[in-house]
Amino acid sequence: MIRLQAIRKKVLSRKFAVCCLFIIPCAAFYVIFRYWPFLQSLFxxxxxxxxxxxxxDWAGFDNYINTFRSSVFWTSLWTTVKLFLLSLAFGFLVPILQALFLAEIKRGKATFRYMYLIPAGIPSIATLAVWKYIWNPQGGLANVISSALGFGTHDWLFEPNTALFALRFSCILGGGLGMMIYFVAINNIDSEIYSAAKIDGANGWQQMFLITIPNILGTIGIQFLLTLTSSLLTFDDVYILTGGAESSQTVVMGIYRKAFSELNMGQGMAMSVVIMLITLSVSIVQIKLQYRDNKG
Amino acid sequence: MSLRIVAYVFTILFLIMLLFPIYWLFTTSTKDVMQSYETPPEMFPTMPYTYEVYLEVPDGYTAEDFREDSAYLAWPVANECTNRRFAGLRIMAGYNGMIQYKCEISSSDFKLYKSELFPGAVSVNIIRNTMEKVLSVMDREKMFSLNSSGVYAQRGGNEYSDAVEADLNRFAEEASIKATVSSVGTQRSFSGMFSSYVVAWLRFETSGYTFFRFVQNSLIISIAGVLLQWLLTGMFAYAMARLVSAKTSRILMVFAILTMMIPSIVIVLPLYGMIERLQLKNNLIAVILPAVPSAMNLFLFKNFFEGIPNDLNEAARVDGASELRIFFQLYVPLSVPIFSVVAMLTFTGAWNEFFWPSLVLNQEPYMTLPVIINALMNAPGSSGLRDYPLSMAMSVIAAVPIFIVFLFFQKYLTEGMVFTGLKG
Structure with a gap:
């Protein structure tokens, strides 16, 4: 009884009302546009x-069983994983190197940093439009370069052998926010460590390998997992560049097809729950890592 | 090797590569369709040619005669010129090199109005049969100036001008125009490089709006998104940082962060159903409202607010200020950097969003920039080839507002990343 009274008192208090005023308008959006549709999907x-x-009609686990049985699901999952591996191969080291070298530059550092950020100020549709044109078999730069190098001409984005390569090649340019995250992490390293190393006679390369890189390993790990989760959910760029051609169908695109072309909502939602469980497990690892990193 | 030298070489090389696609975007936007399909492509923008035609007129030649003669000469030639770095056609007429009448049609005019006037092939007979309509369009677009003055200066030709001259003579004869073609020359035209921009801007005119309609849609969505983040997420974060107990704050943070774990594809299908039931399809609200939950912004705000000394709150409360007043008059002015970071992240995110808007805004006047650009990029142009220069011109237009926002807020970006420990 006493507890109930205490709760009633709390609820009626002015402070509680103020809290509600600040929290509820925004929290309502979380419930309406995130939790509610999520529960619907699950249901x-x-x-x-x-x-x-x-x-x-009630389907039990039919949709899930069909998902795991369908070869399309596994092919698209494999395609998605291949896309992730390619983006690692082309683009994972690049922003790290860019940040490491940018940090070494004394004169013109601000200008260079600024120029690295320019691509982040270009809308992604513009960048994708350029790449679509570059890979275009007629008039595209890719074929000009590849035939000059003796690799012949290809319909890059649509041939099964080249599609995934072409989709992820642009990662090699790095720059933008990805580079910036490493750059900030490097700048956050305590400068006293470097002074001490200099006194001990360490040269620039030694400082880079023995101080800078070990100190940004945490950031690198988190970036790795972020690349993984975002790769698993790839849709926009693949859809814009290939329109969802067979050779580059990702999981999310498969869900889109199931739901909007084949009008099989139930299975589309089952597939999306499966992909969520996969990304969720990756995210849990990431949070653990981030937590450890913040503590250490 | 010295680290410093390696660093410079590496940085400069990568910057060249990184900025090349942006350069290529702009360069391509200045080309015409045929030029964009040339192999090897031209690496630098070049100015296309305006063809100048001078007509020597007989006695008793009237302005009306000139209008008809121009119509006969211009439209068939335009068809011939599409392959030839064509910026436009300028027909001038007068006695002994004195210009009396002028008719100017740019290549963008040809692209925009040829399909309206001549859905199929252009021929002298078709022009004759539809002369009234042709002239009304040419008048509407102000192609004629019938009180010109000046001296016609003969200009040199280019490799195509002989062919153009032959065409002109053929059409002049076929239509038995009243004046005589006296000379054809070419002149490089700077403004001709931007004809794709003109076409991009005006090609929706027949539906009653310009390309600005799409810019406006994107702007409304992005700006509304920023304002809602500032207000709703800002207040939510303030409550978490200053009003509730540490335990409640943690629970609320988990409540928010869990939504980050839900991939958008999971909620898209039910959300789409919800929007359909509420009849919000093709309404910008359908894109604005679902973007409000943003755990990242909440986290940024909360971290920043926690860095502001709590003593300020105590002092303000003693003075009798309400929490709303403390938030708006104390925290907002103190938190300009974080409001800027959130504005920039939100604006960029909303400007780039593609998947959801392409689902719920699927009718032309409601589309956002990425959606309309993607739709047009995949549609073949009038020549049966994809009009990449047009897509590029639209992309450049789409890049301008976001680039301004970026320039404006970029100094806060690094700051924001430093003081919030933002990691991705």
């Missing part, structure tokens, strides 16, 4: 979804 993934009469 409908157990139904043979019927547009006319939602949610339709």
């Amino acid at each position: 409908y993934s157990f139904f043979h979804y019927d547009y006319m009469n939602p949610p339709g």
Whole structure:
């Protein structure tokens, strides 16, 4: 009884009202546009979804079983993983190196840093439009360069052998915010460590390998996992560049197809729950790592 | 090797590579379709040619005669010129080199109005049969100036001008125009490089709006997004940092961060159903509202607010200020850097968003820039080839507002990353 009274008192207090005023308008959006549709997705993934009469018939685990049985799902998952591996191969080291070398520059550092950021100020649709043109078999630069090098001409974005390569090649340019994150991490390293190393006679290369790189390993690990989660959910760039051609169908694109072309909402949602479980497990690792990094 | 030298070489090389696509975006936007399909491509922008035609007129030649003669000469020639770095056609007429009448049609005019006037091939007969309509369009677009003055200066030709002259003579004869073609020359035109921009801007005119309509849609979504973040997420974060207990604050943070774990594809399908039921499809609100939950922004705000000394709150409360007043009059002015960082991240994010807007804004006048650019990029142009210069011109237009925002806020970006320990 006493506890109940205490709660009632708290609820009626002015302070509580003020808290609600600050919190509820925003929190409502989280509930309406995130938690509610999420629960719906989870719920409908157990139904043979019927547009006319939602949610339709109970399906049990049928949608999940069909997902795991469908070869398309596994092919698209494998395609997604390959895209991730390619973006690692082309682009993972580049921003790290760019940041490491930018940190070594004394004269014109601000200008260079600024120029590195310019691509982040270009809308992604513009960048994708340029790349689509570059890979275009007629008039595109890619074929000019590749035939000059003796590799012949290709329909880069649509040939099964070259599609994934072409989709991820642009990672090699680095720059933008990715580079900036490492640059900031390097600048956050205590400068006293460097002074001490200089007194001990360490040269620039030694300082880079023995001080800078070990100190940004945490950031590198987090970036790695972020690349992984964002790669697993790749959609926009692949869709804009290839329109979802067979050879480059990612998981998210498969879900999009299932739901909007084949109108099989139930299975689309089951597939999306599966991909969420995968990204979730990656994120948990990331949070653990980040937590350890912040502590250490 | 000295680290310093390696650093400079590496940085400069990578910057050249990094900025090349942006250069290529701009260069391509100044080309015409045929030029964009040339192999090897031209690496630098070049000025296309305006063809100048001088007509010697007989006695009793009237302005009306000139209008008809121009119509006969201009439209068939335009068809011939599309392959030839064509900036436009200028027909001048007068006695003995004195200019009396002028008709100017730029290549963007040809692209925009040829399909309106001549959905199929252009021929002298078709022009004759539709003369009234042709002239009304030419008048509407102010192609004629019938009180010109000046002296016609004969200009040199280029490798195509003989062919153009032959064409002109053929059409002049076929249509038996009243004046005689006396000379054809070419002149490089600077403004001709931007014809794709003109076409991009005006090609939706028949639907009653310009390209600005799409810029406006994107601007409304992005600006509304920023304002909602400032207000709603800002207040939420203030409550977490200053109003509730540490335990409640942690619970709220988990509540917010869990939404980051839900990939957008999971919620897209039910959300789409919700928007359809509320009949918000093709309404900008359908894009603005679902973007409000942003755990990243909440985190940024909360961390910053926690860095502001709590004593200020105590002092203000003693003075009898309400929490709303403390937030708006004390915290907002003290937190300009974090408001800038959030503005920039939100604006850029909203400006670039593609998937969700392409689902819920699928009718032309409601589309955002990425959606319309993608839709047009995949549609073949009038020549059956994809009009990349047009897509590039639209992309450059789309880049301008965001680049301004970026210039404006970029100094806060690094600051923001430093003081919040933002890692991605």
